[in-house]
Amino acid sequence: MQEFVYYNPVGLDFPLDESIFVASTIEETKDANFLISNSTEVESEVSADEIDFYIKNSNDSIAKKIENVHKLYEIAALKFDFAQDITYTQNVGNKLLLVANSDDAKEFIASINPNEFDMFHVSEDIIKSISGHIGNLSVVVDDEGKDVILKVDQIVWFDIKQMGLNQSGSFDPKQSSISEVINTLRANIEEYEYRKFTTYDANICQYHERREEICGRCEDVCPTTAIIKIDSKKHLEFSQVDCHGCGGCISICPSGALDYAPINRNSIYEMAKEFKGSIPLIVPDKMNISKLNIDLKQNVLPFKIEGEKFLHETSFLTILQESGSQVIFYTDFLSKGSKDAIRILNDIYIKKYGKKAIFVAMNEEELSQALEEVDFIENSQFSYNQEDERKREIFAVRLSALVGQDDLGVVKTGENVHYAKVNINEDNCTLCLSCVGACNVDALKAYPEDNTLRLNPSICTGCGYCELSCPEKDCLTIEQDVIELNSSWFLERVVAKDELFACVECGKEFATKKSVEKIANMMAPIFASDPNKQRTLYCCETCKPKVMLANDVVRNQRV
Template identity: 25%
Template sequence: MPTLICDCNKTMPLDPKALGRALDESLTLHSTLCRREAGAFQQAIRSGDEVVVACTQEKRLFGELAGQTEGAVSPIRFVNIRETGGWSKDARSAMPKLAALLAAARLPEPEPVATVTYKSAGRLLVIGPMQDAERFAGLVGDALDVTVFARGGSGAQERKFPVVGGRIESLAGWLGAFDFAWSQDNPIDLDLCTRCNACVEACPEQAIGLDYQVDLQACRSHRACVKACGVAGAIDFTRTPVPHTERFDLVLDLREQPAFLRHALPQGYFHLPSAEAQGPRALDVVLKLRELVGEFEKPRFFAYKQKLCAHSRNEQTGCTACIDICSAEAIRSDKSRQQVVVEPNLCVGCGACTTVCPTGAMTYAYPRAGEQGTKLRTLLSTYEAAGGKAPVLLLHSQESGQAMVEAVGRAARVGAAEGVPANVIPVPVWHVASTGIDLWLTAVAQGASHVALLTTGEEAPQYLDALEQQMQVAEAILAGLGYEGSHFSLLRARAAADLDQDLRLLARRGGTVPRVRARYAVSAEKRTTLDLALDHLAEQAPVRAESIALPTGALFGSVSVDKDKCTLCMSCVGACPASALQDNQTAPQLRFVEKNCVQCGLCEKTCPESAISLQPRLLLTPERKQPRVLNEAQPFGCIRCGKPFGTLKGIELMIGKLAGHAMFQGAALERLKMCGDCRVIDIFSSQNESRITDS
């Protein structure tokens, strides 16, 4: 795979020999690859092999040049080595990092995944004050089919767009499928109104404004407006509110309070309050609205395995982590099926649900965990092989995070910042919430001295809380194993200057790592990856610990059973989604495999005797993977055939509770001491004896 590097008019101190050794490729250093040396690019793209171009600044120009090059058949990939390290105070020391970035750019593209399709015919609903709504309608009316829902204000005399009004009942949906319900409850029918202003002039209370709706609180029932309306017949105070429903493809909401009180708004819905209606964002919204006509696709970002889900069992709710964290409200509980349901049209692909899922029932699909793991392993192994020390991974979003990192690099070029340090490796991801403790611990096991997540203010507050909680758990594990220093951090930068300062501290913040680097591949199963990471970290640990106490909410832990309360009814076994709690087919025993426990709490909620409590911790002895007995009891044998069918304590408790009941006296009480088969036999035998006696 040919790799083309350019020092951008000699502004970067690139070492082609060092980079070439790391990539096992002979590299030629260019200075004006996008200008005078463009022939080298054209020659490379005629080879048929994929070509890596170490420049994103002129990505568009290279694309145009490829289209003009006869015989150009090579796919092209672009990677930024300029702002991410080439323009930095310590750029001369950054060759291992730049080699790592180039190596990651050579990896295969993520495998295709299922997609979600939106279809929009351009039917736009604009909600807000009439003058603002009609102004925006005029800006997009040539491209979109606009309907205005008036909410006060004053309109133009010329009616260019359909205008409706009334009381909004509901608005739900997404791009191409917004269902809008309202009640036409005002005396003035805007569809009949000619905007002659006769009613406005006639009303003695001035209860009618230029939005042509009656303020019923100000109206004193003079009905002069009805007389003034005359033959138009648009005003009727006796009209029963008429319910309406209509479907729209797009919604522009100009009210102060949005229709959706959630952090991640549905695609196709734009909220533009009055403070922003005159600013630069208004132009951005108008341009986006005009583009949203046609058919659009996005990846189906998640995969869900119901059999692994710890959400619900036996009508008891356990884990709700994915529902609680989703900022798009795309996940809900389906009690009838005892599982969660994800609406893919609302999902924005943040991946937060997958990182908080304790079992791995919810996984991130684009890119998959294995592909993310391969990228991190490639970055770290190439960096180390090229002589780099104490690598720090900086995970950031592909849009705002990437823009902030590049802004730091550009500021460093003119001396206004120090730039991205040589040992800090920027890693773009779709969203910073899409990676969690399994990948972070894997990165440390593979040599990362620190993993930092860059947030830029666009993230939902609950995402930051969840990420910090996971970092506390991961840090507690490493500290318990004797790994010194800080391994995880959440950067809350709001501007390039903030990030530049954070990066200076970050470069020196790394903790100790295993002496022998892990080389395992990240599994598609979250718990499998976690086990691989924990096993390697424990094997290489500076300190041998038997167990590590973890914060509340950790996805590892034990279960404690109050033996005085437990009757071994095994309700908890049926509720456990991870097979952590097990029975014994040959003896009345409750057994527990700690490795499988995800601390979902279903056992605790299901237990009828309230005998179970959770204990977050990480057990590191071999006992963690082996069944151990939490409680056992003497079996109770059937008084008729002798076969064990329950526990002595359980049968005695049942008899004690039912002994005073009228239906369980005499022989009926004795049958409680029989197994199911003998109970049936005894009932039929008694009935036959009764018939013989009667005859």
Template identity: 40%
Template sequence: MQTFGLRHSEITQAKLFDQYPQIATEFDSAIIANTKENCEIYAPEINWYLSHANADEGTKLANVYRLFQTRLSIYDNAPYKEYSLEVPNTLAIIGNESELTQDFITQAQEFDCILIPPTNISHISGELGAFKAVLNDGNEIEFAQAVLFVNDENLPKFLGIVSVQDFGSAKDILALLSKRLGTYTYKTTTLYNPHICQYHQRRPDSNGNGYCHKCVNVCPTFGVSKNDSLMELSFSQLNCMGCGGCIATCPTGALDFASFSIECMIDSLKYYQNTVILLIPEVFLDTLRDISLPSHLSPLIIPREKFPSEVHFLSMVQESNHSMIFYSPIISRPSLEAIKLVNDIYQAICQKQAIFIAQDRETLQTLYNLPTPLPHYSYIPSPKEARRKHFGERLRYLIKDGDFGTIESGESGEMIRYGRIHIDESKCTLCNSCVGACNVDCLSANAQEFALQYNPSLCTTCGYCIPSCPENALRLELSGIELNPSWFETHILAKDELFTCVECGKPFATKKSIQKIKGVMSSHFLGDNAKLRTLECCSDCKVKIMFENV
């Protein structure tokens, strides 16, 4: 089987293909091809590029090869899992008896319709193909899909329930619902690592919520939801629309995009060195039908629009060693904050803009000649590497030994947050409760130095360590990123000396912890010299003293 199949390309110089032996113009079967026949994966972006590129044949073929390799990276690395379910033709019309609802039912000849007045419904549960409406009288009605003729904020978040106000005509609604009939297949969209999630099975905050649930906040469907009783996230690959918004806002990298994971991206970017990347979500290629692409732009096609984070953007800029253009009519708030963050970094260090945004065709054409060369850096993160570590390693290279001041983190204070933990060292007893609370290793205990250590570049500023401190010694400041080498270093926040047992001389605690205990307990033991002495004893000697005074 051929790896890449390219037909009807209008690239006539046969010698050019000698540089790309994986590409065949004549093939019986291929893994990836620009035609739907005789291949496992159809790559329509190839035809889109060839029909819009204003470049010589060598440049065209080089960019076609990059597009093929991106598809191959997804094929090799994307941990897809396919699912399927049956969707019968039962359709609930949720609305009151009216000319509008009756007209819709008349047009829905393909469906078995039932009209349910909204005032009769207690609640609705289920999923596409198997919804259930529980009525106020206790009866139940099962249906596969539904159309809402009333306003409801939550029900349209289910795949399979649509609101008439989101469509232009009944014909458009019925066309969408018809596509789902029969065997409906879908794939994994979101990858989740609960071990570095800052919501999973953690103590709730004072409001009963988790300290981090940004993914839930940005999700427009029921693709991800939270259970504040169990402190666990739930993911529905079925209800997920695959936009990727949750990926961009996750500070730890606990979430990754199945169809274009970090591994996929890094593997793809190997082929984009010394290029100007034009980043385009595949879903928006059709909006660029009448356009001419200059030869110096190399399209990188990604599955969806909302998942790129600061790590994705910084990686693309560094691996390509050029500023880039991101074309997308829709850009998520987390991605916008990430773009501003990366641009602020490059303005401070290089006095250049790293990422140019175009949300329409006219703006895109004005940006063609604006990207410029930038410092090149290649970095391969370790498997499951935390996002802040990956970002920090790339940023460290850019800063080197310089000091470029401080840049602010995300404007909202909710999506992308950077800052520092501060400590009142006089209060800290080195109990290490904060170390136990941190799951991204920005706080650590140094047993040799008897010190509490902190690396600000790894901190997600989730704030979970703050109430974990029994002495109220910690404070969080959302101060942004300090563009100097010390930002990436491990600093000592608090330090102490060992306290030795007054009986046997064995070290068993820190001086501050013993002072704290004595301050609390001494007043309770006044007049009892034996008990007062036990406050300065190790566990073995404490028992001996107590028995000696029985």
């Protein structure tokens, strides 16, 4: 299979790499299977409009253009190879709910074929709730004081309200047109396809199976019912058919339990490596660049992504460091997570390099301004093999390389992206290790070989579960929303240490000295009249019953 094809009926004024099949007519592309094409007119797995955008607008030399066009094909192929967005199909019947006033309803009904849909028509004021998804929607309506459930496959709602947007299968002709909506309805009945946009690792989720709710940000930012918290079990329930693929939940997830299936962390890394020596211009698919006439200064290369809300501090820093350049993000919307991440990284880069890291351009004028200012940052390029590593670990390694041996002070995080520092009062810590069991990102670890509790603050999510789990008073507190930009921040540090206590009977070490002393101090008043019982407080689990039994034998003999 020829992987790459370039189609242009008027041709090009410079040659392309020999791995790219060049066609000036569609007929030349027939009976061939292509992976990447520059045009939607050619049958291929992926259409990469960033290729023509670069060719049309770049000020690079001819030699550089030849090299970069081939690079853009390779980058698009990497994105395809690493994508995990599996496609599914959903059966959709012809049952339709029309929510409209009489005039809109008449216009819509006149535009469809007679008996084309099995249709209900209601006004929006009687709709009480909607559940389910496309192909299986349940709409509760108030029929003269009685709740009636309408089972439908799709909904057409003029001037749709948020209730209708929560599930898949609802369409508003006012946002497009009646003809477009009807075509969509018909296409869905033939075959409705949806994709898996998120992957999930429950092991590091800050909500999953915890005694108290300390996180649930993904559900908070989800514009649909694609993510639902099951509070009784503390489980997340995902409905991929209802997911829009915006990625807002990805950038807000503190631990990296959620990742974006079309462009996951590994994909970002592999693509970013191709930008070494180039200035990345990040462009979401929704931004129409095909008709954009703008001067791309030399070395600027488009970094095309699907979605616009999934980029977080780790993905941005990966792109920044692999390229060794400032970055432009051309988007008309910033998610909560992405916005915080950009602010944090800009604060860090200004402290280190005296320059911002990321330019956000929300329109053509701002993009032109950003293109004038953006440049490489000397000594900022850094690369390491981060494949299959967690989000926080990647960020910690990369930020550590950036900071080096400097002390750049403190950067504040929040309100949507949180880093934190656990502070432990060693005098009150008995090394019960409840905090270690509570931490599912390994920021807190126990080392039995030297009886220490250690903290790596650089990977702490600030979730607070360790603080909730600590049984000791005035022992563990969390300093929220702080990153210390010095080398010690990225190293495991001993935060508590103790000696092991030896059983007074057999000499076996069985617990920490502080924990034994704590229990002994609590129980001593109760056992004050019985020296043998007092002694059991300092015995291991094997000797304790022996001492108690011996005590009972002596007592019985006396009787």
